[in-house]
Amino acid sequence: MAAFTQWITQIVLFLLLAMVADALLPSGSMRKYARLVMSILLVLILLNPLLKVLKIDPQTLVESVEYQLESRSSTEQLAEKIESKKSEIMQGQDAYTLQQVTETISNKMEQPLQQQFDLSLKKVDMAFSEKPHNLESLDKLILYVASTPGEGAVEEVNISLTEDDETMDRNQEQEVQDMAAGLLGLHNDQIEIRWEENQ
Numbered sequence: 001m002a003a004f005t006q007w008i009t010q011i012v013l014f015l016l017l018a019m020v021a022d023a024l025l026p027s028g029s030m031r032k033y034a035r036l037v038m039s040i041l042l043v044l045i046l047l048n049p050l051l052k053v054l055k056i057d058p059q060t061l062v063e064s065v066e067y068q069l070e071s072r073s074s075t076e077q078l079a080e081k082i083e084s085k086k087s088e089i090m091q092g093q094d095a096y097t098l099q100q101v102t103e104t105i106s107n108k109m110e111q112p113l114q115q116q117f118d119l120s121l122k123k124v125d126m127a128f129s130e131k132p133h134n135l136e137s138l139d140k141l142i143l144y145v146a147s148t149p150g151e152g153a154v155e156e157v158n159i160s161l162t163e164d165d166e167t168m169d170r171n172q173e174q175e176v177q178d179m180a181a182g183l184l185g186l187h188n189d190q191i192e193i194r195w196e197e198n199q
Helices: 002-024 029-046 048-054 058-117 164-184
Strands: 119-128 138-147 191-195
Touching: 002 029, 002 048, 029 048, 029 058, 058 119, 058 138, 058 164, 138 164, 164 191
Parallel strands: 138 191
Antiparallel strands: 119 138
16 A cells, blocks of 8 residues: 555656646747656656566666657758758759850840841840749840940931831830740740940
8 A cells, every 4th residue: 555655646746846847848849848758757657566567667768768859859950951951052053044044045135136136135134933944934034235336436316306216216126026036935025125325
């Protein structure tokens, strides 16, 4: 009977200590692991009479549980590091792919713009609908062009009160848009032409 009262006393004391420890621990993953350890210890206390009969060392059981908990937390940290490295690599690949797409478009457009329209390509901007960045996922292509003045030539200045010049600029813009769409295999509504001043 004395062994039974001692066993019940151990259970009650452990439960009181576990409640105090649980109240003192901050919320989060640490509390979850602490509760797991406390519940395993409670099971060991409940099974203490059976373990004495079978002569199993409870310290060995506790050490194996602690080892498993440590290996689980290190595995989670390793997975987080792998995921962060993966996202860094993907961002680097996206930047490299974007640079290659920009260079490809510039190379395809520079010579035809110069020969057909006497224009130079200043800059290329792109907006993509999804990743990976390539011509298939291109949403909007913005070409910044400027007229190429001849060397030593004086530009003729026309002052007109009519809308003929504006209509001519729109026609040339439409022609450049059509040519770019044909060269790159895009639709006209995907291409926007913006004019820049020569410096």
